[in-house]
Amino acid sequence: MAVTLKVNGQTHTLDIEPEMPLLWALRDEMGLTGTKFGCGIAQCGACTVHIGGVAMRSCSVPVAAAAGKDIVTIEGLASADGKLHPVQAAWIAEDVPQCGYCQSGQIMAAAALLKDKPNPTDEDINGITNICRCGTYVRIRRAIHRAATNRT
Amino acid sequence: MGHVDQNLSRRQFVVAGLSAAGGLMLGVSFPNIASAMPLSTAPWSNDAVAANEINAWIVIDPDETITIRIPHAEMGQGAGTANPMLVAEELECDWAKIKGEFASPNRNVRENNVYKDQNTVGSRGVATSWQYLQQAGASARARLVQAAANQWKVPATECVAENGAVLHKASNRNLTYGKLAAEAAKIKLDKEPEIKKPGEFKLLGKPLPRLDTPVKVNGSAKFGIDSKVDGMVYAAITTGQAVGAKVVSVDDSAIRGKRGIIKVVRLDDAVAVVADNTWRAQEALNALKITWDQGAAKGTDSAQMKKFYRDGLSEQLVDVRKDGDAAGALAKAGKVIEATYEVPHLAHAPMEPLNATVKLADDRLDVWLGTQSALSTLQQAAQVSGLKQEQVFVHNAYLGGGFGRRSRNDEMRHAILVAKDVGKPVKLTWDRPQDLRGDRYRPQAAVRFRASLATDGKIAALETKFAVGSINRSTGRPLENGMEGQAHDGLSNQGYKIPDFHVAGVLKNTHLPVSFWRSVGGSQNCFFFESFIDELAYAAGKDPLEFRRAMLDRKDFLAVINKLEEVSNWKQKIPSGSGRGRGIAITLNHGSVVGHVAEVTVDNQNRVRVDKVFVAVDCYNVVNPKIIEAQMESGAIYGLTAALYGEISVKNGEIQERNFDTYRMLTMAEAPRIEVHLTPTGGTTQNGQPRWGGIGECGTAPIAPALTNAIFAATGKRVRELPLKNVKLAEIASL
Numbered sequence: 001m002a003v004t005l006k007v008n009g010q011t012h013t014l015d016i017e018p019e020m021p022l023l024w025a026l027r028d029e030m031g032l033t034g035t036k037f038g039c040g041i042a043q044c045g046a047c048t049v050h051i052g053g054v055a056m057r058s059c060s061v062p063v064a065a066a067a068g069k070d071i072v073t074i075e076g077l078a079s080a081d082g083k084l085h086p087v088q089a090a091w092i093a094e095d096v097p098q099c100g101y102c103q104s105g106q107i108m109a110a111a112a113l114l115k116d117k118p119n120p121t122d123e124d125i126n127g128i129t130n131i132c133r134c135g136t137y138v139r140i141r142r143a144i145h146r147a148a149t150n151r152t
Numbered sequence: 153m154g155h156v157d158q159n160l161s162r163r164q165f166v167v168a169g170l171s172a173a174g175g176l177m178l179g180v181s182f183p184n185i186a187s188a189m190p191l192s193t194a195p196w197s198n199d200a201v202a203a204n205e206i207n208a209w210i211v212i213d214p215d216e217t218i219t220i221r222i223p224h225a226e227m228g229q230g231a232g233t234a235n236p237m238l239v240a241e242e243l244e245c246d247w248a249k250i251k252g253e254f255a256s257p258n259r260n261v262r263e264n265n266v267y268k269d270q271n272t273v274g275s276r277g278v279a280t281s282w283q284y285l286q287q288a289g290a291s292a293r294a295r296l297v298q299a300a301a302n303q304w305k306v307p308a309t310e311c312v313a314e315n316g317a318v319l320h321k322a323s324n325r326n327l328t329y330g331k332l333a334a335e336a337a338k339i340k341l342d343k344e345p346e347i348k349k350p351g352e353f354k355l356l357g358k359p360l361p362r363l364d365t366p367v368k369v370n371g372s373a374k375f376g377i378d379s380k381v382d383g384m385v386y387a388a389i390t391t392g393q394a395v396g397a398k399v400v401s402v403d404d405s406a407i408r409g410k411r412g413i414i415k416v417v418r419l420d421d422a423v424a425v426v427a428d429n430t431w432r433a434q435e436a437l438n439a440l441k442i443t444w445d446q447g448a449a450k451g452t453d454s455a456q457m458k459k460f461y462r463d464g465l466s467e468q469l470v471d472v473r474k475d476g477d478a479a480g481a482l483a484k485a486g487k488v489i490e491a492t493y494e495v496p497h498l499a500h501a502p503m504e505p506l507n508a509t510v511k512l513a514d515d516r517l518d519v520w521l522g523t524q525s526a527l528s529t530l531q532q533a534a535q536v537s538g539l540k541q542e543q544v545f546v547h548n549a550y551l552g553g554g555f556g557r558r559s560r561n562d563e564m565r566h567a568i569l570v571a572k573d574v575g576k577p578v579k580l581t582w583d584r585p586q587d588l589r590g591d592r593y594r595p596q597a598a599v600r601f602r603a604s605l606a607t608d609g610k611i612a613a614l615e616t617k618f619a620v621g622s623i624n625r626s627t628g629r630p631l632e633n634g635m636e637g638q639a640h641d642g643l644s645n646q647g648y649k650i651p652d653f654h655v656a657g658v659l660k661n662t663h664l665p666v667s668f669w670r671s672v673g674g675s676q677n678c679f680f681f682e683s684f685i686d687e688l689a690y691a692a693g694k695d696p697l698e699f700r701r702a703m704l705d706r707k708d709f710l711a712v713i714n715k716l717e718e719v720s721n722w723k724q725k726i727p728s729g730s731g732r733g734r735g736i737a738i739t740l741n742h743g744s745v746v747g748h749v750a751e752v753t754v755d756n757q758n759r760v761r762v763d764k765v766f767v768a769v770d771c772y773n774v775v776n777p778k779i780i781e782a783q784m785e786s787g788a789i790y791g792l793t794a795a796l797y798g799e800i801s802v803k804n805g806e807i808q809e810r811n812f813d814t815y816r817m818l819t820m821a822e823a824p825r826i827e828v829h830l831t832p833t834g835g836t837t838q839n840g841q842p843r844w845g846g847i848g849e850c851g852t853a854p855i856a857p858a859l860t861n862a863i864f865a866a867t868g869k870r871v872r873e874l875p876l877k878n879v880k881l882a883e884i885a886s887l
């Protein structure tokens with residue numbers, strides 16, 4: 001069955017099952033490997049992308065549910081001219097990543113939070129439940145505050 | 153019912169910033185040091201000898217770009233930045249021209265171990281590599297200088313290397329490294345130059361930004377799981393829910409005719425499905441009906457295993473330390489304090505599930521994966537494939553976490569076998585359940601302590617008996633006198649002066665394979681030992697910090713404990729009855745001394761919240777304080793996750809934890825504030841060389857006892873087993 005997905009501004013028409021999780025359409029069908037597989041059950045958030053502006057765990061979103069909506073992955077977060085998103089810039093300034101595997105998802109979750117809450121409190125940041133095995137939480141928190149400051 | 157508050161509120165956040173590393177400025181940029189080039193998205197070497205090599209470590213191109221080969225894996229611990237810093241320190245080059253690249257394991261085979269063992273284990277990224285990395289840089293510098301001297305026909309002693317060029321000040325001439333590299337490569341030195349000592353460093357000790365950050369914020373960094381090879385197919389695999397099970401039969405009727413399925417591959421110890429997409433392979437694998445022979449796992453459960461280790465404490469033990477006569481002293485003591493402690497098996501659970509992509513031809517095998525031990529991975533690949541080591545090319549990607557799991561490549565062995573079977577390049581990816589049942593676990597252990605106090609309130613005698621899984625036995629390494637060092641690391645080798653001190657133990661293995669887990673012996677033994685020290689402090693009626701300090705005389709331990717006292721405001725007591733408490737733990741682990749003070753709140757429903765952790769660490773000499781700070785934060789969170797939630801359990805022979813819903817991870821809301829202080833005391837080892845402590849692991853060890861000691865301070869309840877999620881605080885009597 002043909003599924004049309006709009007990812008990072010580009011339209012992809014794929015002949016895939018409607019129930020295929022968006023994660024695997026991105027990774028194995030479109031070659032967008034910045035979005036990561038961690039658990040497959042929406043627990044860890046390594047696969048977080050924006051669907052219609054909302055942070056979603058793509059391992060648990062069937063492509064049928066994302067069809068027609070604007071999907072943004074980590075590869076499409078910077079602006080078209082290559083300027084980093086403020087969250088990405090803050091991540092660099094705070095040297096957040098260690099192994100880096102969860103960071104695409106962390107950054108997408110943080111970017112979505114800042115869109116809704118430009119000046120998030122610590123309580124707001126606690127709402128991000130993405131797992132980081134390296135324990136970069138201290139720096140993620142600092143970087144989100146930095147990104148908020150740099151945006152305003 | 154004690155459990156961990158999962159819905160924390162009102163967490164204050166302080167921008168800890170500048171004082172966080174003991175006064176060292178942690179700015180993003182550093183005066184006069186422009187950032188080096190980021191590591192590339194696919195950082196592995198192309199295995200060839202480059203045109204402009206000075207030696208196997210260093211390539212200097214005519215455009216002045218300097219490529220430095222990194223022998224160790226980058227799994228978040230920072231070797232990808234620290235290793236180039238060690239080389240660049242000696243090279244007298246412009247840090248902004250540096251480009252890192254992972255050293256080729258194939259070349260290491262071809263060129264007589266030019267890159268050494270490449271093992272990124274045991275916190276050795278700097279601790280055992282500094283000398284040859286500095287030497288590689290110094291050697292290149294000396295040859296560049298000699299090349300310039302030859303060209304100018306002046307003595308080399310009149311020339312100096314500075315910022316990527318050689319200068320002859322007398323004649324005001326200079327030549328950049330890019331112009332000298334070709335000649336320098338031909339020069340053989342009569343004698344290798346001396347390397348710098350601490351105190352002479354210009355680059356080492358600076359908080360330079362990590363080189364791998366830029367590619368890790370835009371999704372471009374290639375992990376093993378991101379590999380793609382032409383004609384590749386995708387495999388999912390299961391080894392069965394019982395560890396060590398053998399395949400009896402496979403019924404594939406449910407997946408016949410399913411889209412994209414290429415083959416079901418039955419191996420002796422696993423079943424794989426090969427498909428044209430990972431998800432299709434996973435779905436089909438889950439739909440198979442597989443019958444397993446559980447083998448040694450049959451009938452096992454966690455209660456048996458717990459008894460197995462407890463029983464070990466009464467068996468024939470091997471002495472590992474005997475100072476004075478602990479048994480005699482205890483027999484005469486008026487009061488003997490006694491306690492038994494236990495911990496379960498743990499999984500590593502790196503964020504990136506294990507995976508390997510293999511392309512197998514008659515005379516060549518290519519493997520793309522993330523491994524902690526690229527050279528031994530290559531050797532293992534040669535063995536499994538039957539090819540010669542020279543024919544195997546391991547392309548080591550970024551590691552999505554290692555923590556000890558990625559030094560044995562079970563995933564690669566299966567990937568090679570599956571590729572052989574299907575005759576195509578294969579990317580084999582474990583899912584999370586396979587990660588948890590296919591792990592090589594942190595050993596389960598039990599310890600019993602007996603101690604007496606002297607009249608001055610110090611420890612007079614301490615007897616420690618332990619029973620723990622043998623990592624050596626499980627990984628095919630020899631034992632010495634029935635024992636191995638990591639089994640008692642943290643029990644037998646700490647800083648306290650104890651006159652009558654006896655440590656003895658037994659190694660016992662279940663059917664579960666065990667291996668190195670971040671901080672290794674320290675992961676359980678620091679909890680045991682530093683908890684019991686706290687019990688003794690209480691029994692002696694002493695302040696836990698003062699009690700410890702009175703038995704310490706080493707500069708490193710004292711630097712750490714004094715710093716903790718200062719920064720945690722230890723002397724200002726937390727009022728009793730407030731539900732809040734502060735606990736301390738300090739340990740020597742992987743060559744560094746590290747201590748934690750944890751502040752916790754225990755509410756009236758016995759819910760525990762860790763508010764803040766102070767860390768002090770002495771790793772003697774410092775390559776990059778910013779990375780050390782990050783590793784201390786990381787270690788504390790990793791250890792705290794295990795202390796609160798970590799447990800691999802077995803029922804009816806099967807591993808019970810199947811994903812992050814049952815093998816829980818600490819999240820942002822539960823993460824304490826962490827403040828890190830470095831107390832580097834410098835110094836040299838017994839053979840006069842600079843002392844470099846490990847950093848990647850030590851920070852994991854003290855958090856569990858700091859936490860449980862803080863719970864004791866808050867409640868009077870002593871926690872003697874982990875994880876805390878299983879501990880019913882309400883049922884523990886308060887002291």
